[in-house]
Amino acid sequence: MARRGRRSSSDLAAPGGLPDLRAQGGSWAPVSQADAEALAEAAIDILTRVGVSGAPECLTQVILQAGGSVEGDRLIYPRALVEDAILHGPNEVLLAGQSPTHDMLVGGSRVFTGTGGAAPNVVDGDTGDFRPSTLSDLHKAARLADALPHVHFFARSLVARDIEDPAEFDLATAAASLMGTSKHVMVQATDPAHVGLIAALCYQIAGGEAVFRKRPFLSLNINHAVPPLRLHAESIEVMAEAVRAGIPVHCNVFGQLGASSPVTVAGSVAQTLAETLAGVAFVHAVDPRAPRIAGPRPMMTDLKTGGMAGGAGEQAMATGLAVQVMRHWGMPCSVIAGATDSKQPDFQAGYEKALSIDTAIRAGANLVTQAAGMQAGLMGVSFAAMVGDNDMLGAILRANVPPDITTETLALDAIVEVVNGDGHFLGRPETYARMRSDFLYPDVADRSSVEDWSASDRADMATRAGARARDLMQAHWPAHLPEAVLEALTRRYGLEHRRSDDAD
Numbered sequence: 161m162a163r164r165g166r167r168s169s170s171d172l173a174a175p176g177g178l179p180d181l182r183a184q185g186g187s188w189a190p191v192s193q194a195d196a197e198a199l200a201e202a203a204i205d206i207l208t209r210v211g212v213s214g215a216p217e218c219l220t221q222v223i224l225q226a227g228g229s230v231e232g233d234r235l236i237y238p239r240a241l242v243e244d245a246i247l248h249g250p251n252e253v254l255l256a257g258q259s260p261t262h263d264m265l266v267g268g269s270r271v272f273t274g275t276g277g278a279a280p281n282v283v284d285g286d287t288g289d290f291r292p293s294t295l296s297d298l299h300k301a302a303r304l305a306d307a308l309p310h311v312h313f314f315a316r317s318l319v320a321r322d323i324e325d326p327a328e329f330d331l332a333t334a335a336a337s338l339m340g341t342s343k344h345v346m347v348q349a350t351d352p353a354h355v356g357l358i359a360a361l362c363y364q365i366a367g368g369e370a371v372f373r374k375r376p377f378l379s380l381n382i383n384h385a386v387p388p389l390r391l392h393a394e395s396i397e398v399m400a401e402a403v404r405a406g407i408p409v410h411c412n413v414f415g416q417l418g419a420s421s422p423v424t425v426a427g428s429v430a431q432t433l434a435e436t437l438a439g440v441a442f443v444h445a446v447d448p449r450a451p452r453i454a455g456p457r458p459m460m461t462d463l464k465t466g467g468m469a470g471g472a473g474e475q476a477m478a479t480g481l482a483v484q485v486m487r488h489w490g491m492p493c494s495v496i497a498g499a500t501d502s503k504q505p506d507f508q509a510g511y512e513k514a515l516s517i518d519t520a521i522r523a524g525a526n527l528v529t530q531a532a533g534m535q536a537g538l539m540g541v542s543f544a545a546m547v548g549d550n551d552m553l554g555a556i557l558r559a560n561v562p563p564d565i566t567t568e569t570l571a572l573d574a575i576v577e578v579v580n581g582d583g584h585f586l587g588r589p590e591t592y593a594r595m596r597s598d599f600l601y602p603d604v605a606d607r608s609s610v611e612d613w614s615a616s617d618r619a620d621m622a623t624r625a626g627a628r629a630r631d632l633m634q635a636h637w638p639a640h641l642p643e644a645v646l647e648a649l650t651r652r653y654g655l656e657h658r659r660s661d662d663a664d
Contacts, residue, residue, distance in 0.1 A: 161200065161243060161489070183271040183557040186487055186524030190480040193488075199426060200485045203433035204242055206389070211236040212438050214386070216393035218400055222445045242437055245444035246489045253408060253451040253492050255313065256375040258365070258640050259342040263375075264312060266453060266526045267492040271560065273517070273553045275305055276315035276346070276381075276496070276529030281540040285626060288504065290540045295320035295336050297541075299655050300633050301533070302340020304546050307636040310553035311532050315346035315381060317541050330354040334361055334378065335649045339657070342640040345378045346410065346529075351394060355380070355401035362407070365645055373406035376451070380409050384442075385435040387415035396442065403443055403450045410494060411439030412455030416468065417478065419461045425474065429481045432458040440491070453527065454493045456482040468537045470499025471512025479516065480523035487524040494527035495520050498549070503536045505545040505622040513549065518556045543633070544626035551602045551625075558600045604628050 189196070211234040215223070220235055227238035252267035264272050281290040282297045298318040305314040316333055323329045330349050337345040338361070349355045358378070359369075366372035380402045384395040402409045413435040415421040421428040436456045443452040459468055460475040469475060479495050486493035497516040502509035513531070520528050530538060531553060533546035563569065571590075578585055585591050604624040606613065619627075637658045639646065650657045 161204075161246060183521065183560040184269045184562055185271045185521045185526070185560065186269045187560065187562075188480070188519075188522035189484050190477060190523065191484065196481075196484050196488050199430055199433070199481065200488055202430040203437060203485070204239065206431060206434035207237045207242060207437050207441075208239045209236070210234070210389060210434075212385070212389050212391050212435075214390040214393060216391070216396050219391065219396045219442055222442060226445050237438065237441055241445055242441050244448075245437070245441040246491065248448065249440065249444050249491065250449070250451060251490050251492065253453055254376070255344045255379055255408060256377045257343050258338070258377045260375075262312070262343040264344055264527075266494075268526075269524065270526055271521050271528070271557065272312040272526065273521075273528045273531040273557070274311055274313035274315055274343075274346075275301065275317040275532050275534075275546070277317050277499075277534045277538045277541065278319050278348070279317060279534065279536075279539055279541045280319050280321060281536075282318055283504075283535065283540055283542040283544070285543060285630060290503075290536070292321045293318040293541070294322040295332055295653060296655060298333065299336040299340045300543070301541060301546070302337045302345075303636055303638060304543055304629060304632055305532070306341035306343060306638050307632045308532070308546065308550040310550045310557060311343075311546070313344040313346065313527070314341045315529050316348065317530075317533055326350050327354050327357060331357045331361065332653050334358045335653060336655060338362075338365060338378065339641060339646065339649055339655060340638065342638055346381050347378065348381050348383075349398045349402070352397040352401045355398055355405055355407070359405040359407060365641060367642075369406070376406065376408050378407065379451075379453075380407055381412055381455075382409055382439070383412050383414055384439040385413045385415075387413065387420035387435060388431060389435060391438065396439075399439060399443060400446060403446050408451035408453065409439075409443060410453045410455045411436055411443065412457060412494075413439070414457045414459060414496075416459050416461045417474070418463050419466075421458065423463075425458075425478050425481060428458045429456070429478055429485075432456045433482060433485055454486060454491050455495070456486070456493065457496045458482055459496065459499075467501075468499070469501060470496070470537055471501050471508070471516060473515065475499075476516045476519040479520050479525070483520060483523035483525045492526050494529055495525045496530045497525070497528045498531040498534055499538050500535060501537045503540070505535070505542055505548050505625065509535065509545065510552070514552055514556065517553070518559070521556060521560050543629040544622055547604060547629045547632070548621055548625035551605050551621075554600050554602070 215235040282293040417428040458478040462469040497520040500509040500512040532549040
């Protein structure tokens with residue numbers, strides 16, 4: 161079962177903050193269409209035959225009213241509801257920025273990359289050691305993300321471990337993130353009662369509830385399932401509250417192959433898709449028009465150590481397989497990619513991140529989270545890595561921009577002129593004209609000559625990225641919030657704020 165339709169011109173729209181890179185996902189399919197359909201059917205079959213446990217009353221009543229049933233301790237979803245959620249749910253979701261230049265229309269072949277991870281530690285820029293992260297660190301990460309052009313959204317990448325009260329923790333996280341960037345923000349709510357607090361802040365910033373509902377610049381990451389096939393009651397209630405408040409929801413499932421899902425890639429992905437559908441179908445039953453994004457996250461376990469193996473080749477395949485089914489269903493989706501197991505921005509981090517992120521994009525993921533700054537299997541954030549990863553993301557996105565094939569770009573006339581003339585293309589006007597429009601140049605990667613490099617301080621990319629991160633955090637102070645709101649939040653949470661032109 162799949163939604164079919166022609167690709168619209170809007171599918172190729174440039175990502176917010178990235179006007180010259182119109183990356184297009186979905187150029188690669190890991191398995192045949194028949195295999196993808198078999199996997200999709202298996203996921204639906206799991207949800208409608210095996211069902212889920214741990215369903216709270218609010219979900220149980222909605223599913224029963226839609227034609228579901230209860231068998232023992234398991235809630236069985238009705239096939240008709242699941243299929244309707246797939247076929248008739250929104251195939252595009254607007255995740256707005258506080259600045260319209262950062263709007264993301266999620267769906268089709270559009271690709272956006274950003275942060276995420278909710279790590280409990282940050283890498284100290286002076287010592288290189290991991291230390292517990294604070295609200296100030298989260299605010300710094302948001303400001304840095306705001307300055308990096310290939311980071312399109314800011315999903316909470318750090319945990320404010322200096323705030324103990326749960327309600328204050330959730331509200332402060334939203335506030336620091338929204339203060340730090342005008343790009344779209346994704347946070348979490350640990351309790352259903354906290355959704356209203358976050359919504360009230362968003363309504364205040366937007367200038368009213370109706371304004372926010374039309375252009376939602378914040379969404380909630382909700383891990384609604386605890387694999388295998390158990391639902392998290394409070395998260396389901398958070399999901400319901402978010403739908404009522406007009407906040408887009410990410411229906412995320414984070415399972416681990418061989419631990420909380422089957423050891424085979426196919427089985428793990430099928431279960432993860434079923435668990436994802438459990439959240440998507442619930443949202444659809446509550447409000448068919450509610451903006452929701454499916455977030456299947458079949459994660460790899462290193463069966464030798466028991467830890468996560470986010471940079472493994474098997475991880476790239478599992479993610480690609482889940483995304484292929486999402487594309488078959490025509491459902492906007494997000495994935496985790498970039499979860500390197502390296503503890504520092506080194507060779508291992510580079511190849512693990514590039515492999516998983518590029519594979520996710522080529523498979524057709526709309527949102528790639530955890531794509532900038534994450535280290536140590538999502539346990540820590542490095543600001544230097546955020547800057548270095550920005551270069552990497554630009555290169556990957558550029559590699560996924562299909563070239564125009566026209567009479568002009570085939571350049572047959574130019575080839576004839578050059579071979580009968582100067583013998584090179586360097587002096588031609590079109591070469592000069594396209595030098596900026598067709599090529600992306602790195603910020604901190606090294607393309608200097610051997611002679612220039614030998615005469616320099618020979619700093620590696622991580623060192624240059626760390627220096628660049630310090631410069632950006634010193635100079636980049638977004639001021640997009642209404643002045644009164646900005647001053648009130650700055651006083652309440654003790655976060656530093658300066659105008660960019662006042663920075664030292």
